[in-house]
Amino acid sequence: DADETVHVALGDRAYDIRIGRGALDETGASARALGARKVGIVTDANVARAHLPRVMESLKRAGIDASAVTVAPGEASKNLGTLGEVVDHLLAARIERGDLVLALGGGVVGDLAGFAAAVLRRGVRCLQAPTSLLAQVDSSVGGKTGVNSRHGKNLIGAFHQPSLVLADVDALDTLPEREFRAGYAEVAKYGLLGDEAFFAWLEGAHGGVFGGGPERIEAIAASCRAKAAIVARDELERGDRALLNLGHTFGHALEADVGYDGSRLVHGEGVAIGMAMAFRFSAALGLCGTDDAARVERHLAAVGLPTSAKAIPGGVSGADALLEHMRQDKKVEGGALTFILARGVGQAFVARDVDPAKVLGFLEREL
Ligand code: NAD
Ligand code: ZN
Structure with missing residues (x-):
């Protein structure tokens, strides 16, 4: 090690x-x-x-x-x-x-x-x-x-x-198991947003990461390398750094919807659901395949993370309420909805000005 x-x-x-x-x-x-x-x-x-x-x-x-x-x-x-x-x-x-x-x-x-x-x-x-x-x-x-x-x-x-x-x-x-699992959502995020090879490695190595084997150090180091590279390119988040928000537009809306009640949803769980949603939304928009979305869901489920808002105890309010939370997000400027979408695993991009009607339609099918 x-x-x-x-x-x-x-x-x-x-x-x-x-x-x-x-x-x-x-x-x-x-x-x-x-x-x-x-x-x-x-x-x-x-x-x-x-x-x-x-x-x-x-x-x-x-x-x-x-x-x-x-x-x-x-x-x-x-x-x-x-x-x-x-x-x-x-x-x-x-x-x-x-x-x-x-x-x-x-x-x-x-x-x-x-x-x-x-x-x-x-x-x-x-x-x-x-x-x-x-x-x-x-x-x-x-x-x-x-x-x-x-x-x-x-x-x-x-x-x-x-x-x-x-x-x-x-x-x-x-660290409590639930907190470790939630943190793992951010590890998977780095693969999903820009590094298919890392994601493929995690699909095989997650047991070692959770079990405390040498894979744990490797996964943490790879995550830090990914974040360090993005931060070095865009320290003040004027462009690419926004990629780190993959899963977070949906995830933050879910967290806000449950009133930040950690007993129902912790941040990483919201991010896991949000990443699965971002891939399903990307597939619905024809940007990536449904097989990509299914692959994301499969890995998150394999480590025990939720992949749907339906998994949140007590449920969430509704599509309109979630859309409203997204509009309130501080990263929304001038009412434009920005999402991190994907053309495939490891191919995320910043999509500005996403049509709210499309978001609403997607959310209605999700809930
Ligand atoms: P946290 O700091 O609340 O830690 C989670 C829980 O684990 C707490 O109860 C804490 O006491 C406990 N804990 C932590 N380490 C432990 C250990 N080794 N052993 C036993 N218990 C331990 O939450 P978090 O998930 O670490 O961080 C969430 C926060 O991070 C949020 O406020 C979020 O906004 C912020 N955040 C900041 C950035 C950034 O770029 N600055 C990025 C992501 C998240
Ligand atoms: Zn996060």
């Missing part, structure tokens, strides 16, 4: 993603190599229980002064009030420009701590130590940080690239 390093080529803000077993035990050495004297750790209660002691130990061994602030687990912590508390804690700990904020946790902690680092003293470096599969393959890479507003998710934030990403694959052993 060799460690992997993926480089994110962003000029003077370039950084590495280090993926390997026990990577968290190198936190101290990594912080030292970055020249930090102090580290302000942001984590959540679940992750603190499972992993904070060895991170503190590693920092201590490296002679680095560390303090930690622990937030409540869950999406609700991504708000301005909690951000204020985190920033206050970091200021009280006298974290300065040359020091580091360490985001130790899933995507919630990564987004919150990353944003705290972006605004603290107008910008302090951030080390992302993602502990969920979703965070290791997606949210810790690319520099999007932020919190939610009552007007919608992720509406307050900043681009703030990390200085290093340390992805400890062993940390995933304590």
Whole structure:
């Protein structure tokens, strides 16, 4: 199980993603190599229980002064009030420009701590130590940080690239199975959007990815390489980066429809359903074959992910309500509906100005 390093080529803000077993035990050495004297750790209660002691130990061994602030687990912590508390804690700990904020946790902690680092003293470096599969393959890479507003998710934030990403694959052993599966939807996404060979490999290797074999490191590294390449091409999402939203236009609408009730639908499950829908919609529009859509469904089902809105406990409201949620999505500009559609597995493209009548007709057949 060799460690992997993926480089994110962003000029003077370039950084590495280090993926390997026990990577968290190198936190101290990594912080030292970055020249930090102090580290302000942001984590959540679940992750603190499972992993904070060895991170503190590693920092201590490296002679680095560390303090930690622990937030409540869950999406609700991504708000301005909690951000204020985190920033206050970091200021009280006298974290300065040359020091580091360490985001130790899933995507919630990564987004919150990353944003705290972006605004603290107008910008302090951030080390992302993602502990969920979703965070290791997606949210810790690319520099999007932020919190939610009552007007919608992720509406307050900043681009703030990390200085290093340390992805400890062993940390995933304590992640609940449902969360691992949900994160896997984003792994499959990279194959579906641009890399048929990777998707074909996953069709055979998913057992090893879930079982913690060497395939896990390979799948995470391949995902990070895919995301790093897209981010390097389009850091601020003016074009191609939108491909990463494959499955997300439908998925976000479903998440909004269930009121972000994670007991009914977690993000990755919404993305899985959304990707299956994007391929069925593409097939209905004559862009790809129905066999492509069936192949997507088969793989997602094989790992236990849902592929239809009908699988959501309690069901969803209706086609009109879903279309309305899509119109409210922050990525919709001037009322135009943008979808990521596909000409086949690994051949996604950004389709702007999709006809709402076609979307509505498709949704009515789906529900
Ligand atoms: P999360 O951070 O809430 O983590 C999921 C659950 O797993 C939480 O209960 C957490 O406490 C727990 N957990 C995490 N790691 C664990 C571990 N190793 N052991 C035990 N429990 C662990 O959710 P997530 O799915 O990681 O991230 C979702 C968030 O990521 C959303 O807020 C989403 O908006 C954001 N996101 C951001 C980007 C980006 O580019 N910035 C991209 C995708 C998603
Ligand atoms: Zn996602």
